Amino acid sequence: MNHRLKVAFVGSGGGARGLAHLGVLKACEELGLAPEIFVGTSSGALVGATYGQQIPLDVLLDGYRLPWRRRHRGPRLHLATFLGPPKLGDLLDPGYLTSGLFSADKLEGYLAEHLPVNDFSRLPHPVYVTAVDVDKGARVVFGPGYDESTPLSQAVAASCAVPGLFRPYRIGDRYFISGEVAKTLSADIAVAAGADVVIISNVYRPERVAVGKRSLARRGPLGILRQSLSVLLSEKERQGVELHGRLYPHVTFVDVAPELGPLSYVNRFAVRSIVLRGYRAALRVLAEAKERGVFEQKRSRIADLN
Numbered sequence: 608m609n610h611r612l613k614v615a616f617v618g619s620g621g622g623a624r625g626l627a628h629l630g631v632l633k634a635c636e637e638l639g640l641a642p643e644i645f646v647g648t649s650s651g652a653l654v655g656a657t658y659g660q661q662i663p664l665d666v667l668l669d670g671y672r673l674p675w676r677r678r679h680r681g682p683r684l685h686l687a688t689f690l691g692p693p694k695l696g697d698l699l700d701p702g703y704l705t706s707g708l709f710s711a712d713k714l715e716g717y718l719a720e721h722l723p724v725n726d727f728s729r730l731p732h733p734v735y736v737t738a739v740d741v742d743k744g745a746r747v748v749f750g751p752g753y754d755e756s757t758p759l760s761q762a763v764a765a766s767c768a769v770p771g772l773f774r775p776y777r778i779g780d781r782y783f784i785s786g787e788v789a790k791t792l793s794a795d796i797a798v799a800a801g802a803d804v805v806i807i808s809n810v811y812r813p814e815r816v817a818v819g820k821r822s823l824a825r826r827g828p829l830g831i832l833r834q835s836l837s838v839l840l841s842e843k844e845r846q847g848v849e850l851h852g853r854l855y856p857h858v859t860f861v862d863v864a865p866e867l868g869p870l871s872y873v874n875r876f877a878v879r880s881i882v883l884r885g886y887r888a889a890l891r892v893l894a895e896a897k898e899r900g901v902f903e904q905k906r907s908r909i910a911d912l913n
Contacts, residue, residue: 612902614804615797616642618651619844620769620787621810622872623881625650626671627865630885631808633664638893640902644800645734646793648786651808652736652766656759659734660724671878689714689767697774707774715764715776727755727762735796737786738765741775746789748796791844794851794860804859804902806893807848808885811840812864830869861896863889 616635618628628651635641645655657667669677691713697704724730727750735750736759747754749762757778765776765783775782786793797805814834816823823830841864848862865888870877896902 612640612803613644613801614640614642614806615644615646615794615800615802616655617792617794617797617805617807618645618647618654619791619807619809619811619840620649620651620767620785622650622769623877624810624867624870624872625654626878626881627810627867627885627888628654628808629658629664629667630865630882630887631806631863631889632658633882633886634889634893635806636664637890638897640804640806640893642806643732644797644802645732646737646796646800647735648737648766648790648793649769650767650810652763652786655734655736656718656722656763659732660722660730661732662723668878668882688717691716693774703774707768707770707772709773711764711768711773711776714767715760718760718763719758722760725758725760727751727757727759730759733800734759735793735800736762736766737790737793737796738762738768738776738783739786739788741782741784746786746793747783748793750796751800787840790847791840792847794847795854798851798855798858802858804861805851806889807844807860807862808889809841809844809862809864810867810885811837811844812866813837813841814868815866826869833869833872859896859901861892861901863892865889 616632618625645659647655658664691710693704693710694712719725727734733751735748738747739745740747749757761778765778766786768776768784770784770788775784792807792809794805794807814823823834848860852860865884867881867884870881
């Protein structure tokens with residue numbers, strides 16, 4: 608009897624770099640490891656909110672192709688989609704107005720209009736989105752078994768509200784910022800949802816500069832900032848994966864961290880390179896796990912339990 612593995616996909620944030628998640632999912636499809644549980648924050652939440660409701664990868668990628676090369680009618684997430692102006696009420700509240708450069712309301716409105724399903728309870732697969740409640744200083748989870756009454760579009764907008772860049776996103780009388788402030792990844796949510804295998808896609812792998820090459824220290828402040836953020840968040844992610852491995856020994860965690868080098872967090876025009884790097888990294892890591900029999904061993908353990 609073939610005992611099916613329940614596979615979860617957990618995606619980090621990372622702005623335009625988060626497009627690497629689509630490459631990781633492509634590799635999952637080719638290797639027969641299609642996820643059915645989706646957990647994400649920021650760009651990872653965007654991927655879960657779209658691919659998690661069965662929008663095909665080619666349709667999602669089509670939104671980043673040149674206009675004359677597009678073949679599908681689907682969501683097109685450009686930089687202008689994210690950078691919304693303040694509302695009139697924001698102008699009357701200088702404290703809130705200066706809490707970030709842009710509003711996530713424009714992104715929410717676009718998603719509300721273009722997502723096929725905007726209700727967590729009606730999605731074909733469980734989708735979980737994380738954010739942080741500013742005034743409680745704690746992680747908040749949107750999705751089945753948590754807060755599933757909030758529209759998906761609002762949850763994603765809250766999760767994408769990167770501090771400093773966006774003003775905290777308001778839902779009811781609460782304000783939210785990106786879930787990465789609390790956790791780079793929330794693999795524990797996937798475990799609680801019943802996952803046997805958790806595929807983690809983390810785009811914060813630090814850049815490695817070969818000896819003799821030009822140092823990052825000589826490439827200006829943005830290079831140092833990008834590298835510092837990558838080191839901080841990748842180390843946070845590594846410790847989290849190790850902890851989850853000890854806490855949940857019955858679950859297999861597969862960590863995919865593509866090498867994105869100097870690729871920017873905001874340059875969507877590098878989409879082809881970003882997606883390919885995610886795809887190649889995932890294909891290598893997942894194929895190696897398959898060759899070691901990791902997934903067959905998991906199926907055998909599930910069969911023994913049954």
